[in-house]
Amino acid sequence: MELTRRDAAAALAAIGATGGVALGADRVRDSGDGASASDEGADPITDEQVRASLVAVARVVYPEEVSGVEAFVNGFLDGRLTGDPHARALRETVAEVDGIARSWYDAPIAALSAETRDRLLRELGADTAEEDPDGTTAERVRYYVVNELLLALYASPTGGELAGIENPQGYPGGAESYARGPR
Amino acid sequence: MTRSVGPSADRTPVESADVCVIGAGPAGGLIADRLAADHEVVVLEAGPRFDPADRIERQERAIRPAFDRPDVWDVGGDRDAHSNGGEWFYPLNHARVKGIGGSTLHWQGMVVRLHEDDFNSGSERGVGPDWPIEYADLRPHYAAAERELGVAGADDNPYAPPREQPHPMPAFSPSYSDSLFAEACEELGIDMHSVPNARNSEAYDDRSACVGYGTCQPVCPSGAKYDATVHVDRAERKGATVLDRAPVEYLDHDAERVTAAVYATPDGTQHRQTAEAFVVACGGVETPRLLLLSESSQYPEGLANSSGLVGSFFMDHLFAGMGGLLDEPTRQNHVGFLTSGCDQFYDEADEETGPFKLEFFNYDGPSPVTMALTGDDWGDALLERIRADYGNHIGMGALVEQLPREESRVALDPDRTDHRGNPVPEINWTVGDRALRTIERANEIQREILEELGVDIGWQVGPENTGPAYHHMGTTRMGEDPEESVVDAELRTHDLGNCWIASSSVFPTAGAMNPTLTIAALALRAADSVAAALH
Numbered sequence: 001m002e003l004t005r006r007d008a009a010a011a012l013a014a015i016g017a018t019g020g021v022a023l024g025a026d027r028v029r030d031s032g033d034g035a036s037a038s039d040e041g042a043d044p045i046t047d048e049q050v051r052a053s054l055v056a057v058a059r060v061v062y063p064e065e066v067s068g069v070e071a072f073v074n075g076f077l078d079g080r081l082t083g084d085p086h087a088r089a090l091r092e093t094v095a096e097v098d099g100i101a102r103s104w105y106d107a108p109i110a111a112l113s114a115e116t117r118d119r120l121l122r123e124l125g126a127d128t129a130e131e132d133p134d135g136t137t138a139e140r141v142r143y144y145v146v147n148e149l150l151l152a153l154y155a156s157p158t159g160g161e162l163a164g165i166e167n168p169q170g171y172p173g174g175a176e177s178y179a180r181g182p183r
Numbered sequence: 184m185t186r187s188v189g190p191s192a193d194r195t196p197v198e199s200a201d202v203c204v205i206g207a208g209p210a211g212g213l214i215a216d217r218l219a220a221d222h223e224v225v226v227l228e229a230g231p232r233f234d235p236a237d238r239i240e241r242q243e244r245a246i247r248p249a250f251d252r253p254d255v256w257d258v259g260g261d262r263d264a265h266s267n268g269g270e271w272f273y274p275l276n277h278a279r280v281k282g283i284g285g286s287t288l289h290w291q292g293m294v295v296r297l298h299e300d301d302f303n304s305g306s307e308r309g310v311g312p313d314w315p316i317e318y319a320d321l322r323p324h325y326a327a328a329e330r331e332l333g334v335a336g337a338d339d340n341p342y343a344p345p346r347e348q349p350h351p352m353p354a355f356s357p358s359y360s361d362s363l364f365a366e367a368c369e370e371l372g373i374d375m376h377s378v379p380n381a382r383n384s385e386a387y388d389d390r391s392a393c394v395g396y397g398t399c400q401p402v403c404p405s406g407a408k409y410d411a412t413v414h415v416d417r418a419e420r421k422g423a424t425v426l427d428r429a430p431v432e433y434l435d436h437d438a439e440r441v442t443a444a445v446y447a448t449p450d451g452t453q454h455r456q457t458a459e460a461f462v463v464a465c466g467g468v469e470t471p472r473l474l475l476l477s478e479s480s481q482y483p484e485g486l487a488n489s490s491g492l493v494g495s496f497f498m499d500h501l502f503a504g505m506g507g508l509l510d511e512p513t514r515q516n517h518v519g520f521l522t523s524g525c526d527q528f529y530d531e532a533d534e535e536t537g538p539f540k541l542e543f544f545n546y547d548g549p550s551p552v553t554m555a556l557t558g559d560d561w562g563d564a565l566l567e568r569i570r571a572d573y574g575n576h577i578g579m580g581a582l583v584e585q586l587p588r589e590e591s592r593v594a595l596d597p598d599r600t601d602h603r604g605n606p607v608p609e610i611n612w613t614v615g616d617r618a619l620r621t622i623e624r625a626n627e628i629q630r631e632i633l634e635e636l637g638v639d640i641g642w643q644v645g646p647e648n649t650g651p652a653y654h655h656m657g658t659t660r661m662g663e664d665p666e667e668s669v670v671d672a673e674l675r676t677h678d679l680g681n682c683w684i685a686s687s688s689v690f691p692t693a694g695a696m697n698p699t700l701t702i703a704a705l706a707l708r709a710a711d712s713v714a715a716a717l718h
Contacts, residue, residue, distance in 0.1 A: 127559050128559050165574075182511075
């Protein structure tokens with residue numbers, strides 16, 4: 001099943017460009033004890049690197065049967081990388097993941113094999129962590145990397161179709177499908 | 184008058200105000216709108232004016248597990264501190280929103296009229312007080328409230344009280360799962376019918392039709408669900424002045440009248456808003472709290488409290504529910520609202536069993552998005568789990584009346600203060616056996632329907648694990664006798680001639696219907712009373 005830029009636009013329409021954390025980001029970030037990537041001196045990361053990293057992660061966290069991942073993720077990031085402070089925290093977290101990949105596996109995450117990418121995310125604890133935009137590294141990776149991508153997919157029409165729902169929560173797919181029977 | 188928004192906006196008092204409305208929820212908004220054209224109206228709201236452009240981001244908060252329900256509308260912190268002292272825990276900050284629009288910003292949007300017997304619980308059911316008004320007194324105001332809010336409904340409910348004209352919009356179509364329930368209910372002789380929604384089934388009042396975001400409770404990004412910003416904005420366009428982040432700390436008064444609402448602004452300054460008439464419209468918790476905070480040497484037990492009953496009789500509706508899995512698709516979580524219900528058993532209420540209404544869910548079980556964000560898996564394993572677990576859930580709910588109990592009350596906590604140093608509300612919530620028996624009765628019928636449908640029942644909310652429906656009622660009850668009530672039938676306080684209370688806090692009994700339409704109808708009635716007094 002192919003993801004398209006239309007799906008990316010729909011995902012953005014569903015969850016917005018700036019991210020839910022934006023509304024209280026200053027409060028959230030000020031009150032927590034989680035250090036950001038910049039606090040820890042992580043290397044700066046370009047938007048191209050962010051995009052490449054998230055496309056690489058998406059190929060791990062998305063199911064095999066979806067195609068068009070690169071265009072979808074890039075289309076989604078066109079919006080998500082424009083609105084501060086969500087975009088800033090997103091960049092910082094991806095930079096942190098990328099820094100850990102270089103440290104542990106001598107390469108940025110985008111250059112790792114799919115198997116190693118998967119292992120890295122699990123070694124970081126992002127599989128079992130509960131998302132938290134101001135939490136530990138694992139919780140922030142879950143929030144800004146893994147769940148960012150899963151939210152984009154499963155709030156899009158194609159992601160909904162994969163799951164068996166034409167109008168997934170968050171997507172304004174009209175007030176008709178609920179009344180229809182299964183196809 | 185629209186003043187600029189932001190911490191440094193002009194929040195000074197309005198000179199020569201005729202009416203000061205405290206609280207910008209549905210009651211305050213409707214009254215301000217009704218009076219603004221002919222009177223100088225000022226509205227004081229404790230919470231902020233939310234930017235409509237933020238609603239998509241608030242929706243993301245509603246979906247993402249990192250955020251709790253109060254986070255969606257920035258509830259919490261010292262401003263909203265409270266305590267629980269009662270037999271039952273009450274999650275107050277899950278149950279309210281402070282800001283322009285009030286709790287309608289996060290409500291479900293169900294708008295049903297109380298039944299005729301609800302107004303005469305004492306005489307018809309043998310328990311609780313009668314209201315000082317009848318259904319017939321409120322009937323035209325119900326119709327007006329339906330027009331104001333914009334209600335989609337159908338005249339297909341044989342158990343509903345009499346109405347004089349169709350709903351403003353056609354009802355939403357029944358859901359696919361409603362059709363599954365319908366077969367079982369028909370076998371059992373149980374009648375289903377549509378439920379009225381304050382949600383546009385077609386464009387109405389310059390707001391779009393529902394586009395199916397599916398997150399109605401707690402946020403509707405499209406504005407198709409009514410919220411009270413509609414009337415607050417309209418009141419401003421008619422000339423009312425609305426001050427946000429202006430919590431009223433107490434009402435200054437003499438023996439017979441309120442003279443000023445004393446409020447704070449974000450910079451810590453305190454101001455006095457004078458007016459000819461005051462309308463307290465702060466909901467079932469903050470309304471009694473404000474009256475109690477306004478104690479004086481004249482009224483040492485609190486304002487409008489010569490009865491001693493301000494804060495007493497705190498009520499909510501209790502939830503009863505049941506659900507499970509069906510061996511066929513149920514098509515849940517496409518939308519976040521209900522389309523069918525059953526009021527067949529409502530008027531069987533008596534001394535032993537209260538009224539209750541049944542609801543047929545359209546959003547039982549987890550949505551795929553929620554499942555994706557909360558598992559320990561991703562990739563193919565996640566999709567496999569979603570496909571296995573989504574699609575067969577089905578469930579029912581019910582709202583149950585609790586009786587007013589004097590010991591169930593909102594008081595002031597002398598040991599805890601809010602961000603302004605004022606004692607916070609202490610919720611002492613107790614429920615009573617009649618409500619618990621009614622939950623059991625609702626569960627019996629739910630089980631009957633689900634078993635007829637062939638559901639493998641997997642969950643039940645019964646008397647042992649029930650909770651509130653977030654409908655705060657009863658704490659400044661309405662009545663004819665000043666010794667037994669706080670406001671009269673026109674919602675004017677017995678003690679102070681220029682002070683009205685517009686809120687579910689005036690409900691003498693709760694019924695089992697979602698309260699907002701009744702709040703709105705009473706507010707419109709109160710607006711007439713205020714206007715008459717000003718003339």
